[in-house]
Amino acid sequence: YSGNGMAGLAYVYTSVFRKYAVGYELGKFALSLNKSPKMVGDLSLTVTCSVCTFKEPIQALLPLILENRETALKYGKMTNACVLSSAYIVRSFLSGSELASVDKEMTVFLHQMARYMRSGWNLALIPVSNIIANLSGGEQRRLCDGAQGYEDNEHNLNKAFEKKDIMRCDIIVTIKMMENFVFRTIDQAKVLVQKYQTFFDRHDRNLVQFSTIHRTFYSGLTAFHSFRETQNQYWMDIGVRAMEEMGTWAREGCKWNFENKFLILNAEYHFCVGDFDTAAEQYELAIASSHNHRFMHEEAIANELAAHFQSERGMKDISIGLLQQAMRCYESWGAQKKVAKLARSLNNSICV
Helix, strand or coil: CCHHHHHHHHHHHHHHCCCHHHHHHHHHHHHHHCCCHHHHHHHHHHHHHHHHHHCCCHHHHHHHHHHHHHHHHHCCCHHHHHHHHHHHHHHHHHCCCCHHHHHHHHHHHHHHHHHCCCHHHHHHCHHHHHHHHHHHCCCCCCCCHHHCCCCCHHHHHHHHHHCCCHHHHHHHHHHHHHHHHHCCCHHHHHHHHHHHHHHHHHHHCCCCCHHHHHHHHHHHHHHHHHHHHHCCHHHHHHHHHHHHHHHHHHHHCCHHHHHHHHHHHHHHHHHHCCCHHHHHHHHHHHHHHHHHCCCHHHHHHHHHHHHHHHHHCCCHHHHHHHHHHHHHHHHHHCCHHHHHHHHHHHHHHHHC
8 A cells, every 4th residue: 555645545535525534544544654754744734734633633733743844854855844834834823822832933934935945835824924913913024035915915815816726715715704703894704705605615615624614614603793783594504504514523523623613603503593592501612612622712702702692682791701701812812902902892891
């Protein structure tokens, strides 16, 4: 058997057939077959970064991706090392790693990419850099010569579409969607869902990748919020589909990675349909699951959404307590600009 061939088969079973247990077993088998350190980078991209995401806690995979990146560098596989660098940063950020730590590691990787003349691979990291600067209230990063002009996410996205770089498109759209939802610029998040949902459904409706998980999550949150505003069934359908997808991943994939996201979406769904008792229970479970599984940013989101839910029900004291907890989580994550925005909301709530 070939390790690379088996890894490719594992990827197909996981991402196309959605047979996560079979894909995982094949992926582990592929890793066991490899005897060459030079192949570690190739296998890591296929197995550790993709297949294992659906069966192992993401926090346990991040050190392995870094280790495999170092091995690729050691054996002169510079392109693999740069791709693994990008994969690590995107996964680390979307999984809620502390923002200052992600930014520090990204600085090192971007310099290495420029040194090794692989500046094209840093284009997927620019939206991550931009959102970290926005969340933390820091300055936008100055880019190397090969990436000048791409600091604008819209320009970066348009160029990605021109080059048919669908993976970069997905990363940029997902991060823009996340940024707009976190900062509650919901109208802009709605535009992203409406503009790109159909495209990605047509392009990769049978292909599940890491960015797909988070795009599904934030499109679902945006949709449920929009349904409560408009009562438009279009938004309910998108939200329900996202919730069901996340539920499938939680049952058949890695409960650690998906349970809290499913619970948040489920709470929002029950809020939408007026089942307030179930919604309150699901928000509590979502907060606990996010905390226990170390998704700090999603614990913040769950608390903030629960605060809004309780405020709408007239439970002012409970809402304020949840909002304060959301602020503590955002602050621990490093999102100082978001904390400041919530502090203003909290002051307004207390003054009312």
